[in-house]
Amino acid sequence: MRWMTCVIVCAAVLLPLSTAGAELLATWTDPTDDDTGDGDYTYPTHEVFGEVGQADILAFTIERENGNLVFTFKLRNLVDPWNVGNRLTMVAVAIDTEEGGDEELRRNANALLERPSEYQVFAAGETVQVIDEESEPLDVGAVVVTDVVNNTIRISIPIKSIDGAASDWRFTAAAGLQDDYGAGGLGDFREVKAKPEEWRGGGGDDLAIDPNIYDIVVPTPRKILGIFRRSARSQAEILGGYSLEKGKLVTLPALEIE
Numbered sequence: 001m002r003w004m005t006c007v008i009v010c011a012a013v014l015l016p017l018s019t020a021g022a023e024l025l026a027t028w029t030d031p032t033d034d035d036t037g038d039g040d041y042t043y044p045t046h047e048v049f050g051e052v053g054q055a056d057i058l059a060f061t062i063e064r065e066n067g068n069l070v071f072t073f074k075l076r077n078l079v080d081p082w083n084v085g086n087r088l089t090m091v092a093v094a095i096d097t098e099e100g101g102d103e104e105l106r107r108n109a110n111a112l113l114e115r116p117s118e119y120q121v122f123a124a125g126e127t128v129q130v131i132d133e134e135s136e137p138l139d140v141g142a143v144v145v146t147d148v149v150n151n152t153i154r155i156s157i158p159i160k161s162i163d164g165a166a167s168d169w170r171f172t173a174a175a176g177l178q179d180d181y182g183a184g185g186l187g188d189f190r191e192v193k194a195k196p197e198e199w200r201g202g203g204g205d206d207l208a209i210d211p212n213i214y215d216i217v218v219p220t221p222r223k224i225l226g227i228f229r230r231s232a233r234s235q236a237e238i239l240g241g242y243s244l245e246k247g248k249l250v251t252l253p254a255l256e257i258e
């Protein structure tokens with residue numbers, strides 16, 4: 001903690017006043033009402049999900065602030081049915097910093113990563129966890145602030161603890177529902193099945209092949225010399241790219257800071 005204080009204080013001293021505060025690195029807006037996974041995912045039928053929108057990303061922002069890398073998810077509808085804060089929504093960011101890494105998004109996401117990650121960040125409610133490419137938890141001093149009124153989840157990670165500059169990194173941002181198994185800590189992505197149940201989403205499959213992800217931020221294809229560098233895949237195509245017959249998981253694309 002003393003070390004973190006030092007980092008914050010030192011950074012504040014070293015930074016000229018004009019750049020104090022958050023520096024916006026990138027922001028993406030995301031469509032409303034596309035929290036449908038492969039195109040037809042639905043929420044569990046229990047009344048706590050009744051308002052829907054708990055896993056609908058509206059915007060995803062990356063900032064640098066006082067030596068921290070800050071991810072902010074704006075969601076359509078964070079809810080607090082038990083007066084314990086947000087327990088229903090879970091967000092994840094996979095961070096690719098170099099060659100190699102973890103090819104799968106963890107915590108029951110059931111999804112592969114186009115850009116294998118060195119770090120993965122998961123947050124729900126007041127809990128946040130950063131894991132490395134071996135799925136080992138890292139004690140890096142990450143902090144999450146969830147604002148149920150303004151529907152934001154803000155995750156702050158001391159950037160030095162995950163080595164270096166972010167401009168060349170790639171980021172995969174995803175949202176789903178959390179299943180904390182009633183324990184109140186950080187859980188996993190809640191299972192999606194073929195038919196919705198009281199505590200299970202619907203529109204996927206009954207096995208663990210479909211992604212348990214409702215919404216992702218899809219990168220905009222970049223044009224080079226007027227030609228799209230790669231063909232644009234819709235979110236439904238990306239999240240619907242699983243195959244029961246082949247046992248094939250979906251592969252999530254990554255965002256880059258331009």
Ligand SMILES: [Ca+2]
Pocket residue numbers: 030031032033034035056057058215
């Ligand atoms: Ca959305």
Ligand SMILES: [Ca+2]
Pocket residue numbers: 096097098099100101102115116117118
């Ligand atoms: Ca990597």
Ligand SMILES: [Ca+2]
Pocket residue numbers: 191192193194204205206207208209210
């Ligand atoms: Ca499933």
Ligand SMILES: [Ca+2]
Pocket residue numbers: 030031034057215216217218235
């Ligand atoms: Ca989306």
